[in-house]
Amino acid sequence: MxxxxxxxxxxxxxxxxxxxxxxxxxxxxxxxxxxxxxxxxxxxxxxxxxxxxxxxxxxxxxxxxxxxxxxxxxxxxxxxxxxxxxxxxxxxxxxxxxxxxxxxxxxxxxxxxxxxxxxxxxxxxxHALWVTDGADPVRYISTAAGIELAGEKIPCSGAGQATRAVVTALDPSGGTRLLLLPLGRGEIVGNLPAGLQGVRGAATGRVDFTGIRHEADAVFGAAGDYLREPDFSTGAWRASAVAAGGLASLVEAARAELVARGRAGHPQQRERLGRMFVHEQAAWLWLRNVAPIAENADGDPDHAVASVNLARIAIEQASLDTIQLVQRSLGLSAFVQSNPVERICRDLATYLRQPAADEVLAGAAAYFTDHPPGSGLA
Ligand SMILES: Cc1cc2nc3c(=O)[nH]c(=O)nc-3n(C[C@H](O)[C@H](O)[C@H](O)COP(=O)(O)OP(=O)(O)OC[C@H]3O[C@@H](n4cnc5c(N)ncnc54)[C@H](O)[C@@H]3O)c2cc1C
Missing domain, CATH: 1.10.540.10 (Acyl-CoA dehydrogenase/oxidase, N-terminal domain)
Known part of the structure; x- marks a missing residue:
């Protein structure tokens, strides 16, 4: 500009x-x-x-x-x-x-x-991004006036709230295409079959696009572009960044409660607090390390994907370990619904459910077995 x-x-x-x-x-x-x-x-x-x-x-x-x-x-x-x-x-x-x-x-x-x-x-x-399909995947046919959609996306965060969405849809030849859709043209927004334990405020539901028409220029890119690497895999670092923020707020809430209850000085509480701070800082350091690697379009794509995969697993594990430490440290208080700690634990555990965790760790292990971290991790 x-x-x-x-x-x-x-x-x-x-x-x-x-x-x-x-x-x-x-x-x-x-x-x-x-x-x-x-x-x-x-x-x-x-x-x-x-x-x-x-x-x-x-x-x-x-x-x-x-x-x-x-x-x-x-x-x-x-x-x-x-x-x-x-x-x-x-x-x-x-x-x-x-x-x-x-x-x-x-x-x-x-x-x-x-x-x-x-x-x-x-x-x-x-904007929302809806790429996960249920039993009735979204697809479209071409019409004289543009395209007509059928099928539903599930789960969809921001359902009924976002006014624009990027969705994946099968084209008439069965290729996966990207669509940028203005919302509010009659698509039907519904709830998930059952509610989520955490991240309940993200308006995560289902959106049925059956019978909805859009202009042909809603389609962008070529078939398969959504899954194009390394972008598809490296994008996971951004979910980890959000989770690391949640982890930091959980540690702070637990610290403040232990101090307020006069329990922070107890040797075992001290040790658990120390471990929480280690996890919080480790997550932040992983983020600082991996963000530029993930975003560098000129870097080695395999290295970028493997590094993001490791970071994702490291931040997930740091978060899960911290939830346990916090619950052990605060006791029943961490399970009282009026205590923000109770909600943050649920939100964080739910947010961490990202696709294909086993595959991600196995892929990173395979890469760094052939490219030992000493020569590969920036
Ligand atoms: C709060 C929330 C909001 C969301 N919002 C959106 C949204 O707006 N848009 C959207 O598109 N998606 C959304 N999603 C869905 C999200 O993108 C993922 O699809 C979902 O979180 C995947 O989690 P999962 O645990 O079911 O993954 P899975 O990949 O099913 O993993 C579960 C376990 O199964 C293992 N596994 C995976 N594949 C196999 C296999 N083939 N064989 C054996 N084991 C396997 C994994 O390693 C893991 O251990 C949302 C999810 C959440 C939690």
Missing amino acids: WGQTVENTDARIAALLARLADLAGPAQANAQRLDPEGGFPSADVDALRAAGALHAVVPAMLGGLGIGTEAQQASATAHCLHLIGGGSLALGRIFEGHLNAVRLVMRIGEAAQRRACAADAQAGHL
Whole structure:
């Protein structure tokens, strides 16, 4: 964009990070208030919009800040996701979906589609990314006027809340294509067959697109583009960044409670606190290490995928271990529903359910067996 210098992009990013840090406290309070009925954090999404976060994911040349879409902003992206996840993992799920959807359009879409998506993000549209299918996968046929869809996506975060969605759909030849869809054209939003234990505020449901028509230019990219590596696998680092934010807020809640109850000085509580801090810091260090590797388009793609896979497993394990430590340290209090710790444990355990964990670890093990970490891990 004309007149946008590196200096003013840096200043705008610093201002965005400061605003996101201010939003974390209200987001935590709202998450606690909304959790029992699984309410959507509309006020927090509005606050993200007002802070410029929805638009920040657009590349700088289209007026945004390149958060999640430009390699040089890898570290700022990690900070953003960590801060938002620290406020609320449900909000983090929503923001991560928005970022990932816009990123796909920016990497794969035509110039006109990229411009339209950037304008939508600037106008405050919340994007979702729905790529998981149930028994009735989404597909489309071509018509004289464009395309007509059938089938449903499940699970879908932001269902009934997002106003734009990137979805995968089978084309008439059976190839998997990407569609950028304006929502609200009659698609039917429903609940999951049963509710989720955690991340209940992310409006995760099902969306039936049967009979919905769109213009032909809703389709972007070629068949198979969504699964194109290394992007498909390296994108997992962003979910880990949100989870690491949740982990940090869990450790802080446990620390504060132990101090308030006068139990932090007990030797065994001290030891558990020490282990919690180790996990929190380790997760952050993994993120700092892996974000630039994942985002560097000129790096070795196999190394990037294997590094993200290791980071994902490391942050998952650090989080699961911390949940155990916190529950042991606080005792029954960690299971009382009015205690934020109880919700954060549920949210974090649920958020960590990302696809194909075994395959991810096995793939990383195979890579680093042939490329020993001493010569491969940056
Ligand atoms: C809160 C929340 C919101 C979500 N929102 C969205 C959304 O907006 N859009 C979207 O597209 N998706 C969404 N998802 C779904 C998400 O993208 C993943 O599909 C889902 O979380 C995968 O988790 P899983 O544990 O079922 O994975 P799985 O891959 O089923 O893994 C479960 C276990 O099975 C093992 N396993 C995997 N494959 C095999 C196999 N072939 N044989 C044997 N074992 C296997 C794994 O290693 C692991 O141990 C959401 C999920 C959550 C939790």
